[in-house]
Amino acid sequence: MDFATARFAENGYHPTSVAEIVTGLGVGKGVFYWYFQSKEELFLEILKEAQTDLRRAQQHAIADVDDPIRRVELGIRATTDWSAAHRDFYKLTQFAATEERFAPALRKGQEIAIRDTVKHVNDGIERGVIRDIDPDYIAHSILGLTGQLVRTFIHERGQGADEVADAAIAFILDGILAGDRTATPA
């Protein structure tokens, strides 16, 4: 699966043939169809495993933190760290979104991420530390903005995960307006 992930990420799903995968691995084609029903199943398996792995990293990062804003922050840091360490997977998710048969699996993972984030946001609103806006919009904004920053600054420009997380968090907390509100607490 690691090898297939690399090939899919580099060449795209369709252009990567099963033959290419098995010969690259030095095995026969039969062994592939012994472990997977189809090429499609392999891809879904990869997708699922990666999503599970990312979520595990996020959960671990926020495990013993109570403050909701801090939880959001640590979740973002876990995401940038993980994404920097798993570049390949990013390309796969982008492709998966373009094919109807893969989109549901993807959506499921994203919905979980959204739900996690919404929980923290709601918590923050209740405690009065987050503005009372639709938490769903906030969660999607956070995820979208983080995703774009990861894509551009980590994957395309090779910047560090910490630096990118800093920028995302600064933006999320304060927006862009100049004002005399005290700066974000570190």
Added chain:
Amino acid sequence: MDFATARFAENGYHPTSVAEIVTGLGVGKGVFYWYFQSKEELFLEILKEAQTDLRRAQQHAIADVDDPIRRVELGIRATTDWSAAHRDFYKLTQFAATEERFAPALRKGQEIAIRDTVKHVNDGIERGVIRDIDPDYIAHSILGLTGQLVRTFIHERGQGADEVADAAIAFILDGILAGDRTATPA
């Protein structure tokens, strides 16, 4: 090109064959290869046209506005409007990002959008109405967040472009922190 766009968006680039396009149009295959050198060229053509069209819409929207924050806002509104009216194109961009041969064309369009945004942000920083953060990060954050909101709320949930633009702008201007800073001026 309109028909091909629809097929690509619905079925994906690779699964949509040239044969499918020409028979759907009721013409012979030769006529396709008379006007396009290859399937790849057709796709690039579609991509280019759409990007040009979106940019035109943005430029038109901000044409006679001076305030940089308002320019950013109107650019976002133009983007959500355009995206709502051109759902298909969104899928194509997502796919294009997954194949090395299409990525450059895409990147070029995005760089232009970033450059446009950076210009307004820099202007805003100079005038003291935008916080002095790296404009590149700000621009990417704005584009990423807007993209995600469009994807989820307009394309998946069918919400109105205005509503989504409102949410994007509220988030961008003020972030999520609760505080006594006066609300965004309309």
Added chain:
DNA sequence: CACTTTCTTGACCGGGCGGTCAAGTCCCTT
């Protein structure tokens, strides 16, 4: 009218695809 250019057709081609399967090999159990 003849003649050329522009445009259109669809049968056809080589090739590579995802997937199958008869024929083993390996190793565990008795």
Added chain:
DNA sequence: AAGGGACTTGACCGCCCGGTCAAGAAAGTG
């Protein structure tokens, strides 16, 4: 030792892909 499930091989299959091209229809030109 012998039997049998777990695993592996790679030639092979049918299909359909992107792309070609000989043939001809339409439209323009004198």
